[in-house]
Amino acid sequence: MTTGSSPRVTGLLLLFVLASSAVRGDAPGGAITWRSLQHVQRTLGVTRHLWDGETICFSNSQNVIRFYPGRRKADVNGTVVWLNAPVEGSSTNSSWRWAAVDLDLLQLAVLQKPSRDKPKPLRVLLDPGHGGVDEGARCPDPLVKEKDLTLALAKRIGAQLKEAGLHVDYTRTRDVTLTLGARTRLARSKKADLFISIHANHASNPEACGVETYVLPPCGYPGTADGSRVCGWQIGNRNDFHNTLLGFSIHRHLASIPETFDRGLKRQSFFVLRETSCPAVLLEFGFLSNTNETRRMLRDAWQSQSCAAVVDGVLAYARNVKTLDRTVAEKRTRDAENNERWRKHLAAQAARAAAEAEAQTNRQRAVVAPSAVSLPAATRTALTNAVASASPTLQPQGTNTAPIQIDALLEFYTPDKVQ
Ligand SMILES: [Zn+2]
Numbered sequence: 001m002t003t004g005s006s007p008r009v010t011g012l013l014l015l016f017v018l019a020s021s022a023v024r025g026d027a028p029g030g031a032i033t034w035r036s037l038q039h040v041q042r043t044l045g046v047t048r049h050l051w052d053g054e055t056i057c058f059s060n061s062q063n064v065i066r067f068y069p070g071r072r073k074a075d076v077n078g079t080v081v082w083l084n085a086p087v088e089g090s091s092t093n094s095s096w097r098w099a100a101v102d103l104d105l106l107q108l109a110v111l112q113k114p115s116r117d118k119p120k121p122l123r124v125l126l127d128p129g130h131g132g133v134d135e136g137a138r139c140p141d142p143l144v145k146e147k148d149l150t151l152a153l154a155k156r157i158g159a160q161l162k163e164a165g166l167h168v169d170y171t172r173t174r175d176v177t178l179t180l181g182a183r184t185r186l187a188r189s190k191k192a193d194l195f196i197s198i199h200a201n202h203a204s205n206p207e208a209c210g211v212e213t214y215v216l217p218p219c220g221y222p223g224t225a226d227g228s229r230v231c232g233w234q235i236g237n238r239n240d241f242h243n244t245l246l247g248f249s250i251h252r253h254l255a256s257i258p259e260t261f262d263r264g265l266k267r268q269s270f271f272v273l274r275e276t277s278c279p280a281v282l283l284e285f286g287f288l289s290n291t292n293e294t295r296r297m298l299r300d301a302w303q304s305q306s307c308a309a310v311v312d313g314v315l316a317y318a319r320n321v322k323t324l325d326r327t328v329a330e331k332r333t334r335d336a337e338n339n340e341r342w343r344k345h346l347a348a349q350a351a352r353a354a355a356e357a358e359a360q361t362n363r364q365r366a367v368v369a370p371s372a373v374s375l376p377a378a379t380r381t382a383l384t385n386a387v388a389s390a391s392p393t394l395q396p397q398g399t400n401t402a403p404i405q406i407d408a409l410l411e412f413y414t415p416d417k418v419q
Pocket residue numbers: 129130136137146199200
């Protein structure tokens with residue numbers, strides 16, 4: 001038998017689960033919020049899409065964006081951006097769908113119109129990777145240690161950023177050993193607005209080449225490397241939108257250097273990205289496992305171009321960050337309002353279910369309990385006696401508990417039922 005409390009408990013439990021998931025983000029426990037093709041077209045400001053059998057392309061006068069269904073790869077105005085979830089669906093009925101988190105990041109951070117504002121005078125903390133006993137990657141011929149290359153690049157970038165009017169600090173300016181924890185603590189103690197970790201890459205495949213830029217994956221999504229685990233919420237997730245704006249701004253410039261292979265804006269839960277409280281990126285300039293690329297990275301012209309690209313990216317971010325602050329604040333307000341509306345809707349639904357269950361219980365009680373039947377005491381006694389004398393099996397069992405059969409009879413003889 002259904003009790004009055006069961007649907008109420010279920011309703012409240014459902015309310016709790018849904019409300020908490022709505023607050024925590026888009027992918028709690030792996031459940032992704034999806035957006036339809038129509039939603040994506042509206043967001044991107046296009047009315048049509050082009051399907052060439054392999055990619056879906058959206059374009060208008062400002063942007064050309066290409067997605068690869070079944071993959072996390074996307075191409076935004078010529079720059080590779082890796083999504084948090086692959087685009088799903090099929091071309092037969094245009095049933096494709098995109099993760100809401102990807103669309104939000106794309107709309108607010110990646111596709112932000114370049115601003116002409118004066119760059120905000122941010123405090124940038126440059127982090128030359130490795131150092132001291134930790135050499136990082138190395139190329140044997142020509143001999144290059146990652147720790148030396150990253151320090152040289154950081155100093156060049158820092159000098160240009162200072163010239164552009166930004167404040168610059170370094171996690172190290174010499175060949176010293178520094179833990180990852182010490183680096184992220186410096187970001188806090190120096191009150192950095194931005195953290196840029198500088199590295200060179202290494203792979204077992206000597207042909208691997210190109211530049212890649214990393215930001216922290218949003219809560220609940222895996223990194224872009226094969227087999228990456230899904231992580232819970234990290235300190236760095238406070239800055240998902242700003243991380244993406246910074247990462248895309250820098251990567252767009254780095255990837256456009258001639259003869260550079262664009263490996264994309266990627267995501268990985270590296271320590272310095274998840275534990276840094278300000279917006280943070282990690283740059284992998286090129287592969288020390290590739291001899292040709294190592295030679296190229298040693299060239300002054302390449303270093304000059306690459307450092308200028310990072311500076312251009314940081315300045316683009318510094319011009320746009322005010323707009324992003326505003327649009328993210330507006331989105332959070334909208335999300336909070338939607339969550340509140342949803343919470344109220346679920347609470348009303350749970351209350352309706354509880355009221356219905358209670359009414360059902362009362363109806364059942366009315367059938368089994370005679371208390372609802374108003375009948376003069378004399379009539380009740382006469383009827384009881386009549387039934388008792390007619391059949392011994394219908395004997396009352398106590399003064400206040402009438403057998404069910406008598407109740408049915410009493411109900412039948414209630415005044416409104418008597419003809
Ligand atoms: Zn490294």
